[in-house]
Structures are given as C-alpha cells and as structure tokens.
Amino acid sequence: MFEDLKPAPADKILALIGLYRADERPNKVDLGVGVYKDNAGKTPVMRAVREAEKRLLADQDSKSxxxxxxxxxxxxxxxxxxxxxxxxxxxxxxxxxxxxxxxxxxxxxxxxxxxxxxxxxxxxxxxxxxxxxxxxxxxxxxxxxxxxxxxxxxxxxxxxxxxxxxxxxxxxxxxxxxxxxxxxxxxxxxxxxxxxxxxxxxxxxxxxxxxxxxxxxxxxxxxxxxxxxxxxxxxxxxxxxxxxxxxxxxxxxxxxxxxxxxxxxxxxxxxxxxxxxxxxxxxxxxxxxxxxxxxxDPALRADWQAELEEMRQRMLLLRQRFAEALRRQSNSDRFDFIAGHRGMFSRLGLTESQVQRLREEHAVYMVSDSRINVAGLPENGLEELAKAVVSVLD
Ligand SMILES: Cc1ncc(COP(=O)(O)O)c(C=O)c1O
The missing domain is CATH 3.40.640.10 (Type I PLP-dependent aspartate aminotransferase-like (Major domain))
Structure with missing residues (x-):
C-alpha cells in the first residue's frame, strides 16, 4: 500500500522553525511564524478568553x-x-x-x-x-x-x-x-x-x-x-x-x-x-x-477589545519605528511602505538570496518571499535589524 508513497513537500515555515531553533546565536530574530507575539516572544492566552474558560469549566454540565x-x-x-x-x-x-x-x-x-x-x-x-x-x-x-x-x-x-x-x-x-x-x-x-x-x-x-x-x-x-x-x-x-x-x-x-x-x-x-x-x-x-x-458578556467583551487594541497598537508602533530605522540606515524612503501596511505581515521585497544572507550572516529569520511577522520585530533591536537588512541589499 505505502511502499511507493513519496513524502509530502516540506512546509517552508516549519522548516524555518527548525533552523531557528537549532541556531545558537543569542541575538537571533524570528520574523517567520504567523502568530502574534508579545515583546517577550510569547503568544499569551487573552485575559477574557482565560476567564471565559474558567466559567466554562465551572458551569458546563454536558459535552453531548x-x-x-x-x-x-x-x-x-x-x-x-x-x-x-x-x-x-x-x-x-x-x-x-x-x-x-x-x-x-x-x-x-x-x-x-x-x-x-x-x-x-x-x-x-x-x-x-x-x-x-x-x-x-x-x-x-x-x-x-x-x-x-x-x-x-x-x-x-x-x-x-x-x-x-x-x-x-x-x-x-x-x-x-x-x-x-x-x-x-x-x-x-x-x-x-x-x-x-x-x-x-x-x-x-x-x-x-x-x-x-x-x-x-x-x-x-x-x-x-x-x-x-x-x-x-x-x-x-x-x-x-x-x-x-x-x-x-x-x-x-x-x-x-x-x-x-x-x-x-x-x-x-x-x-x-x-x-x-x-x-x-x-x-x-x-x-x-x-x-x-x-x-x-459586556465586561469580557470590553476587556477582550482592550487587549486586542493593545496588540494592534504594538504592531503599529513597531511598523513605524522599523520604517524609521530603515530610513535612517538606508538613507532612502524605500521601506516607508512598512508603516503604511496593516496587519501582522509585510513583504519587504528582498530576493531569496538576500533573505538567505540575513539568516546566515545576521541570524534574522523570515520566509523566503521576504514576508516578516511584524509582531516578531525586537523592540530594542530595530536599528541593528535595519542595519542588517540594508547590509544585504547589494
Ligand atoms: C489569510 C489567512 N486565512 C485564513 C487563515 C486560517 O487560519 P486558521 O485556520 O488557523 O484559523 C490564515 C492563517 O494563517 C490566514 O493567514
């Protein structure tokens, strides 16, 4: 039955996670995976969801x-x-x-x-x-x-x-x-x-x-x-x-x-x-x-919206600050679009070999199409990251 079966093509993002985990450089940056992360690199359970789960555990009387x-x-x-x-x-x-x-x-x-x-x-x-x-x-x-x-x-x-x-x-x-x-x-x-x-x-x-x-x-x-x-x-x-x-x-x-x-x-x-x-x-x-x-529940909903808004604002701020750092480092407005983009991702417009150089020379990980997860940008390392991006441009 299975003797001629070929393996499914490797998932690019999962492969990237493997490479990132194996990288021992302390300053490594993960801009690959598509989940929201806080500044500590964590993807926390939202407060309102945790509270709802507590109530579910206490009150649910059937799993029919x-x-x-x-x-x-x-x-x-x-x-x-x-x-x-x-x-x-x-x-x-x-x-x-x-x-x-x-x-x-x-x-x-x-x-x-x-x-x-x-x-x-x-x-x-x-x-x-x-x-x-x-x-x-x-x-x-x-x-x-x-x-x-x-x-x-x-x-x-x-x-x-x-x-x-x-x-x-x-x-x-x-x-x-x-x-x-x-x-x-x-x-x-x-x-x-x-x-x-x-x-x-x-x-x-x-x-x-x-x-x-x-x-x-x-x-x-x-x-x-x-x-x-x-x-x-x-x-x-x-x-x-x-x-x-x-x-x-x-x-x-x-x-x-x-x-x-x-x-x-x-x-x-x-x-x-x-x-x-x-x-x-x-x-x-x-x-x-x-x-x-x-x-x-109005109170839970308000708390969820407040926490979601904090996440959104954090990503927006990171966008603006990263675009500014890139402007300084590249002396150009080439990357200004990052501040105008919205959501968790931006595609930087780098070639595959530039993305590879970022990984090999600077321990910066992103998907090969140069998509970055904005939530993964290091709040205190934006200037250095921008410098790395600019260094692989030519
Ligand atoms: C554009 C888009 N649609 C849909 C999904 C579906 O996500 P999930 O199945 O995890 O809810 C994703 C997840 O990355 C996405 O990026």
Whole structure:
C-alpha cells in the first residue's frame, strides 16, 4: 500500500522553525511564524478568553453533541462581529468551523456544489494554503495581479483590469483586511470600486477575514467587507478567531453565506452543513464556546477589545519605528511602505538570496518571499535589524 508513497513537500515555515531553533546565536530574530507575539516572544492566552474558560469549566454540565453548525449563539455573534452589530442577518447563515481554514474549505465545498465549474480568482500573491484548499475541494484557481514588490503597494489598476476580464459567475477571493503575505490593503474607495465591478460583472465575492482587529480596528477592518455586503446580492465569507482571540490551537472559525433571500440562505446553509458532515461532522466546541461567552458578556467583551487594541497598537508602533530605522540606515524612503501596511505581515521585497544572507550572516529569520511577522520585530533591536537588512541589499 505505502511502499511507493513519496513524502509530502516540506512546509517552508516549519522548516524555518527548525533552523531557528537549532541556531545558537543569542541575538537571533524570528520574523517567520504567523502568530502574534508579545515583546517577550510569547503568544499569551487573552485575559477574557482565560476567564471565559474558567466559567466554562465551572458551569458546563454536558459535552453531548451540539450539531453540525456547532454553537448557534457563537454563529450569530460572529455574523454580527463581521457584518456589523446592526447588520440585517436575515439573508446570512453562519456555521462554526475548525478555524478559518475549516471555514475556507467548507465555503469551497459549497461553491463546488453550487457551481462545479467555478473558477476562484486569488490575489498574486496570496496565502499559500488558499490555493491548496480550493484545489482540494476540486475548484479551479486563477490569479489576479495584486502586489507591486518594488513599491510595496497594491497594483490596483491591474487588479481591476483582471477582474473586469473574469467570466460572469466566477468567484473572487479577497482578503478582508491585513493581507497575508504582503500587508498591502485596499482603501475604502478601492473597495467601493471593486464592489461595483463585482455587481456589474456578476462575480461572487469570497472574503477571507482572518485578522479582524489587527489592522485599523475591529470595525474599520471589516469596512471593505461591509461595503461589498451592502452592494452585492450574494457573497461568502471565511472568518477566523485564531488571531484576534489568540485561540490558534483550539480551532475556531466561521463559514458564512449571504444569499438573495432567506429561503436560499437556508438551502445554502444545509449544503454547507452536509459538507461538514463528510469532512469532520461537528466542529470542536471548547474554543468557540469561550469566544461566544466573550462576545456575549459586556465586561469580557470590553476587556477582550482592550487587549486586542493593545496588540494592534504594538504592531503599529513597531511598523513605524522599523520604517524609521530603515530610513535612517538606508538613507532612502524605500521601506516607508512598512508603516503604511496593516496587519501582522509585510513583504519587504528582498530576493531569496538576500533573505538567505540575513539568516546566515545576521541570524534574522523570515520566509523566503521576504514576508516578516511584524509582531516578531525586537523592540530594542530595530536599528541593528535595519542595519542588517540594508547590509544585504547589494
Ligand atoms: C489569510 C489567512 N486565512 C485564513 C487563515 C486560517 O487560519 P486558521 O485556520 O488557523 O484559523 C490564515 C492563517 O494563517 C490566514 O493567514
């Protein structure tokens, strides 16, 4: 059975973690892994989540099955978090999923079922797992231009031109905020233009929102998604709580579908849940129950928002200070875009060999496409880091 099996290709980030761990240089810097870290390099459990977990432990009196959609109150709270507290959710259905990845896969299954020939257009570049997940569900994938590595900005005209050429009925995957891996995002007027085009060309928006609250704030980060939702008749969404509730390993996310009317929403939801049944049946409860408690309890929610805001502000400050250090060290504005990017990542625009030199000569670790995790920037070592980056430029 297994004698001819070839190993799966090594995961680049896991390989990087291995190299980092084995590096004995005391000043090593890890900008690779995609989790939020505080200044001590820790990824703490958030206060409100810890409190909710205590209450769960004390009060939970059954672990019986909940159903294919998981915790329905969690689903309602997530729809409001994403679409807005006052959003009309009568045409929206949400299903709790194992993380944002589970949500992406569940939406992909729904798309495959609704339109087996659909092509999903993804940004160039996008999170690598997008392409893998979509293909695993049997969907075709194409790319639209997105990032200009020279300037660190969005190639908006090229993006619009590509979307204009997409056949009606195709699906357009957009990062709701905090684009991974580039950090470059659409502004509100660009979102409005994209929304108009989606309606005009009859394209289905598929919005992945995995970092809500990490960019400009909880509501600001959902602004683009809400601009689209106000214009289009139908859309699909994959949301993740891994980052903004720091519940990475608990696997908490939600798949959402918005249709033309409530009856269609019920049908789409039933198909999504049928997909869940064959993939994993029911989602894990613990993390979603804790998130639901945080979202429902005003005091816990306020504390969560305050802690999330601290994390966001820390990343923003690091962006500004790193961009300033690079400006000083390079005597140029080449890296100013880092301060304008949002979220946990920025792509620096270095070549693979420059990234390798940073690792070998300076113990600075980043993904080979030069994506850095801003939360991993050393508060007290920015000048030295900037000097290292500039030293490999030529
Ligand atoms: C763009 C994007 N979407 C979705 C996810 C899904 O994350 P998870 O499955 O851990 O919730 C990630 C995680 O890195 C991501 O970067």
């Amino acid at each position: 099955y909940l159903g294919l959609a998981g915790d329905t109150a969690f689903n309602e709270a997530m729809a409001k978090l994403v679409f807005g507290a006052n959003a009309d959710t009568t045409r929206i259905r949400a299903a709790q999923t194992p993380g944002g990845s589970g949500a992406l896969r569940l939406v992909a299954e729904l798309l495959k079922h609704a339109r087996p020939d659909a092509t999903v257009w993804v940004s160039d570049p996008t999170w690598v797992n997008h392409i893998a997940i979509l293909r695993a569900a049997g969907l075709q994938v194409r790319e639209y231009p997105y990032f200009d590595a020279e300037t660190g900005t969005v190639r908006f005209d090229a993006m619009l031109a590509a979307l204009k050429g997409a056949p009606a009925g195709d699906v357009i995957l957009l990062h709701g905020c905090c684009h991974n891996p580039t950090g470059a995002n659409l502004d509100a007027s660009q979102w409005t233009a994209v929304a108009g085009l989606l309606v005009e060309k009859n394209l289905l928006p598929f919005i992945d929102i995995a970092y809500q609250g990490f960019g400009d704030g909880l509501d600001a980060d959902a602004e683009g998604l809400r601009i689209v939702a106000a214009k289009v008749p139908e859309m699909v969404v994959a949301a993740s709580c891994s980052k903004n509730f720091a519940v990475y390993r608990d696997r908490v996310g939600a798949a959402m579908v918005m249709t033309a009317n409530a009856a269609q929403a019920d049908i789409a939801s039933s198909q999504m849940l049928a997909g869940a049944r064959t993939l994993y049946s029911m989602p894990p409860d613990h993390g979603a129950a804790a998130v639901r408690m945080v979202l429902q």
